[in-house]
Amino acid sequence: MSVPGRDYLEVRGIRVEFDGFVAVDGVDLTLLQGQVHFLIGPNGAGKTTLVDALTGLVRATGLASYDNQNLLDRPSHAIVRLGIGRTFQTATVFEELTVLQNLDIAGGVHRRARSLLRRRRGVPERVHETLATIGLTEQADRPAGVLSHGQKQWLEIGMLLVQDARVMLLDEPVAGMSAEERRETGELLHRIGQERTIVVIEHDMDFVRDFADVVTVMSAGRVLAHGTVEEIRADPEVQRVYLGHTVEGVA
């Protein structure tokens, strides 16, 4: 299927197997630009593994294409260069570098080799804008290691912005954040999501209800349901899987 005028990430029949255990079992997804997608599901459903497969961290079979390029069988750094960025369940910023240096280093993909040999002079425009977008202008010169958990996640999103990732795959970005920080994160995602494809893995149903445009529910490696929050909540299959779990928002 094709959607004129909009970028999209298409996933067909993705399958990941670990020594006989099938962690992702034939997932189909079409992720459109301009929407904030949520990927939910119980622990071990295969959400992280799916993102790993799309970013070259685990081997997968099937088809995943973006901008007419096949993502599978490419090394991670080449996938990043196609415009696909991700964050990890635990924040992985460069703790000893400052916030500014973290953002600056993320812009390296777009620099020519020669300019890498020169020292950084001033703050690149894009880094400057991003600092404001993620609300860390005040912290620009502090080492990233001293940031709060939530600020580190914002910094990672900022690094994806400087990297100019067209697709952002965010693995539980608001875990451990305060309610206020979650709200700010949700608004940030919608602000930057206009011209990007954003996929958020999430457990918190309040957050999903407030900020999801589209939700995909995974369970045991398969897609259980796909649709708006209302459609998902009405789905009997989803209710069955979530019965007895802590996600009352769905059931």
Add this chain to the structure above:
Amino acid sequence: MSRRTTLLTALGWLALAAALLGLAPALLSDFRLGLLAKYCCYAIAAVGIGLAWGRGGMLVLGQGLYFGLGGYAMAMHLKLTDAGPGQVPDFMVLYAGGEMPVWWEPFRSPVVTLLAILLLPVLVATVLGAAIFKRRVKGAYFAILSQALTAAFAILLIGQVKTTGGFNGLNNFQSFFGYSLYDPVNKRMLYFLAAGVLLASVALMAQLHRSRFGELLVATRDAEERVRFLGHDPANVKLVAYVLAAVLASVGGALFVPVVGIISPEDVGVGASIALVAGVALGGRASLFGPALGALLVGYAETSLSESFPGSWSYFQGGLFVVVVLLLPGGLAQALSALASVRHRVGGPPGGRRRRERPASDRTRPGPTTPQEVTA
């Protein structure tokens, strides 16, 4: 990098230049100056090790390989010019009945020799490095592999008596690009050449450290997988540092030959490689001046110890490496900056050193400081 660090770096470099180009020639006898020239050759290789190991996290335990490439290229050229046009080096007349292998022939040309000194290590290090880093060989495996390559190289040299002089190596050089090596004035010139190249390589490192590549290299050292998700292949980042280190080792080796007057498998083997790394560890592998100063110091210690306790050197050198790596992973540079920060905390002028005060716990570390990181 702040203005202040840039200024300090420039001052440090000037002090080093004053010591090497002004003080040392004024104070030292010709004999001692010749020894210092030899240490400078080690130090040039050490500067490269500082980049690969200190900044890039690759424990290059076998830089003797590249030191030897440059050294033997230079030695072959000197042997050929001593022999004269169309003639064969003296030892080949002795061992090989005057037969010279064809691959010696190009080294008659000074231009080819100089190019070989620069490009041979690029070629070898690129091929080896690409194979090693793309396969994601790292840590202790990388260290062992790099050392095994050097050992193999030394064994190869020993086995080829007819073409490399075997165990004795190449020696007994008469002149260096037309200048007699017996003339004390020319020997002093050689010292200035070695010291000048050392200063230039330290300056090159200063630029690399503060460049974006330098930041990327350190990031790769500390979080290789994360760098991959910035869109860089860490193998390529490491390869650049590894190749640069190889070139510096080769240049050091090439200068070593006219300065010392001999190159043999012993100068390029495992022991020599470890001595280089020991100097870097002692000085502080991740610091700018540490590797060079450490190598100068270890070279000096080697001479003094072998003068007073012959035979004790290799034990001392091994022990030094272990002790520094275990107890002082940042080397003397770490000890100095720790001292400076203690003094600052006790009696420094308020607001003098750092405008914004930070609690001691999140003071940025001078370099990697945990033993596990040594082979990381």
